[in-house]
Amino acid sequence: MSQPHSTVDRLLADESGRRPRADARRNLERLVEAARTAVAEIGVGVSAHEIARRAGVGVGTFYRRIPSLEMLLETVLDDLLDEIANVADQALEDPDPWSGLCVFAAAYVRLRAESCGVSEALGGACGDALAQRLEDLRGRIRRLVERAQSSGVMRADIAWQDIPFLFAAAATGEHTLGIQASDQQWERNLNVILDGLRPIRPGIPPGAPPA
Structure with missing residues (x-):
């Protein structure tokens, strides 16, 4: 299995181009890894709340870091x-x-x-x-x-x-x-x-x- 950094880079490329803070990138990496495991265990019907819970962040952080749940799942x-x-x-x-x-x-x-x-x-x-x-x-x-x-x-x-x-x-x-x-x-x-x-x-x- 590939590491989540490629997915992270693709999601960051969709943002404004500004270099994200280190903590913001770490949150995004956690969300991507959580999405990969949740998709594997639950399937494409997994919710943003479940991914955020697995990543140890709030759903507000999810939507600040991720353009949409659909985009994250499609990218993963x-x-x-x-x-x-x-x-x-x-x-x-x-x-x-x-x-x-x-x-x-x-x-x-x-x-x-x-x-x-x-x-x-x-x-x-x-x-x-x-x-x-x-x-x-x-x-x-x-x-x-x-x-x-x-x-x-x-x-x-x-x-x-x-x-x-x-x-x-x-x-x-x-x-x-x-x-x-x-x-x-x-x-x-x-x-x-x-x-x-x-x-x-x-x-x-x-x-x-x-x-």
């Missing part, structure tokens, strides 16, 4: 989606198409599993605010899939549009049917999914089975 989510895009770009440069796809898949599913807000954003919960980000990500996923298929390391009968749904399915909740997920549940799920995409003998899922 934009940075998180940027992390995914960077991983996809690195994966596309990997000389091994299958290895690149697997590295991207692990980062993508991990972030979905760790952040409720990212999962909601990828599902379109933010409307048009992140539409360009999602379009760019679709393009990267398509190139990763087509490159793997062209190399013969991935089944050719799978549409690239299937992949986001399959990867989303790997990021499960902690319980189902009274069964407790293992500590590596999303990794086990993803391993099975990736094995199903290959035209070769499957491997062994990592970690212990669910309790």
Whole structure:
């Protein structure tokens, strides 16, 4: 995960251009970090009061430092989606198409599993605010899939549009049917999914089975 300073700098860039006091910047950094954790745990419906409470400041300080709740959430989510895009770009440069796809898949599913807000954003919960980000990500996923298929390391009968749904399915909740997920549940799920995409003998899922 990236540090919050990039988000802070982007929010400061929207202000008048005056250099903020050190205490004002610290408050903004606390608010950004609180927003990241709140978005991960609660989702995009988190309130300004909840973010301010987690940051240890008043809601008045929140609105003095942040232009709007919507801008803060969009900026935080934009940075998180940027992390995914960077991983996809690195994966596309990997000389091994299958290895690149697997590295991207692990980062993508991990972030979905760790952040409720990212999962909601990828599902379109933010409307048009992140539409360009999602379009760019679709393009990267398509190139990763087509490159793997062209190399013969991935089944050719799978549409690239299937992949986001399959990867989303790997990021499960902690319980189902009274069964407790293992500590590596999303990794086990993803391993099975990736094995199903290959035209070769499957491997062994990592970690212990669910309790």
